[in-house]
Amino acid sequence: MDIKDYMQNLGRRARTASRQMAKADTNAKNRALLAIAAAIRRDEAKLLAANGEDLAAARAAGLEPAMVDRLTLSPKTVATMAEGLEQIASLPDPIGEMTDLRFRPSGIQVGHMRVPLGVIGIIYEARPNVTVDAAGLCIKSGNASILRGGSEAIRCNQALATLVKEGLQSAGLPADAVQVVETTDRAAVGELITMREFVDVIVPRGGKGLIARLLAESRVPMIQHLDGNCHVYLDDSADAAKAMAVVENSKTQRYGTCNTAESLLVARSVAATLLPPIAAMLTAKGVEIRGCAETRALVPNAKEATEADWGEEYLAPIIAVKVVAGLDEAIEHINKYSSSHTEAIVTENHTHAMRFLREVDSASVMVNASTRFADGFEYGLGAEIGISTDKIHARGPVGLEGLTSQKWVVLGNGQVRG
Template sequence: MDIKEYMQTVGRQARAASRRLAGATTAEKNAALLHIAAAIRRDKAALLAANAEDLAAARAAGLETAMLDRLTLSDKGVDNMAEGVEQVATLADPIGEMSDIKYRPSGIQVGKMRVPLGVIGIIYEARPNVTADAAALCLKSGNAAILRGGSEAIRSNRAIAALVQEGLQAAGLPAESVQVIDTTDRAAVGELITMREFVDVIVPRGGKGLIARLLAESRVPMIQHLDGNCHVYLEEEADPNKALKIVENSKTQRYGTCNTAESLLVDRSVAGLLLPPIAAMLTGKSVEIRGCAETQAIVPNAVAATEEDYYTEYLAPIISVKVVAGLDEAIAHINQYSSHHTESIVTDNHPKAMRFLREVDSASVMINASTRFADGFEYGLGAEIGISTDKIHARGPVGLEGLTSQKWVVLGDGHVRG
């Protein structure tokens, strides 16, 4: 069977399974999830053995340490995986929820019903825990899943997929509800992202290179996550203590996350007051400061920022700083340079805070809060399949609801249109 034929078969099976899943009860889906979690715990030794084979092959191929880390399943990691699946079982089922049912003058009732998207293709790096996690979220939201993990993890993914399918069948649901693509051939991805008849949405979870390729080639809608070039803006009426705390937390709590602040804007009238203590805090934590000329005049150890700096997601202990005239310039700067992920204003001025909230064109916009809060768990979604920087469909942290759509329902009693 060639790759195209293989992927068509996978797609056809996923579509068929998705029809059954759309009608699955909450009890059936939860039973499958609990079976899967139990099977993961039961077969921990076998999972660790499959993972050890992946790791040996990856080491032989000379993979980098960071990639080996992501590939590794520890004893504790397997427990976490099972717990994660159990946690998804505890989440409310979004499917079937009817809302806004209203009578119309014609006598019909019109409203909406939340339904699964259908078939979701997930493309991710060599991180075996994502296999269980993504399978659980798709299942709970009533979607069939086609999972394509990094090829280095294929033995681990196969082993996890077998347990997922066992759990599905134990609950009376089709095994094909979750399929792991069982080939490392890269052409499989090309097929997956162009099978419009079988795949409703693609969720890429990976680096910029992957997303760029998918953006260029995908014929299926994507819930994409590009980069997180997040801003903190200190407005004239910023409380100095809140400003210091929020910049510290936004920039330095973790350097490698997409909701970490990469750029700091500060009003000219308060730059001389606010920047010195913030610069001292940052320098104390060995964060490099790259600033505009005005910043450099206030912060002697700041190096000159280039135009490129303001576009950059460092994912490192570096921050760009710019002094601005006020709210208008701050909003314009952010809308120009940001990746539209998350931005926060620090101010005690209500009208200005509200203008920032409304006019900044990003997935998450905050008042007096750390950008680090932009996260599915912090927002109360209970789970997160990704963070979307797109505007269509799902925006920001995407939980179960982002894997659903709403159709219209009309309730009549023999009504016809006049």
């Protein structure tokens, strides 16, 4: 197979399909989503069988257990995929919305119309559920998509692709609106991220290695997601109970998620009262504490934190703890070491809360709430294609609206410019 030809062909077909998707009505898009959901429920056994072949091959190739885990489907996860599509069908259609139509002194009326981005390339790990989520979000937002999942999931992804195409066609939409790349050749990714004429945006969902490669090679704009080195800062006036609750939930509810707190900053004036009980809670839960000298004086079982700890996304039961002079040092530390994902302050001081919100340069900034809330569902987006740590276009959790753009609409009655 000539990979370049193959990918260019996918791209050309996606571009054509994107024109039809852009004008598709809400009802047709919802019918397609519900038809795909029904087909997934109907073909549960086929999907599990395809997944079983993927799993056997992955195990034979010595794939690591965490990856095998994410690759594995069960009757429950198959049902969850179908439910996800049904939820997307129930969301309002963002496309075609016209807003802010205002008359200008020239007599024209100027406003915005929300429109699809066009063709979205999604590159992700071997997680079959992402195939369905991504296809669903792209259909509802009127985009065409080219999906390139991890090669270990190829059989299951192809089975899903067949159901997606069937659902699209049953609703009168083009089957090419969702195309799954059917080669596992890595060169396909290289084509996908450089076909500017056919691809409007790339959404990478994967590890740091993937992002690093795309940053170096992509010629298409990206909605990217780097690490989540999230901070909780306990301010001078923090309420002790809220501090305990927010740290516990931010750090220990789940260790492997990108919105989990990795660093705790504590104002010096409250460190002696707040840190020991919080450290005891963390230790009791098996969380390793890596602290600055002041932290270690208050928490004898804390290990010594090195410079590297301040920038680390552990994704593990480890937390870096630093005592700071107060709000200014906390903000400075966060803006220096954070990955700009999510940060929280615990404080009763309104001025400090407002300064933290304004001056911390991260996608989500929170007052008296757990960093774990940084999530499309919790924010009310209904669904999420990823969490952007970029500043351009979409920032933080990206839902349907992040897959759209706004064009300018001008309504006149023969006006010309003077």
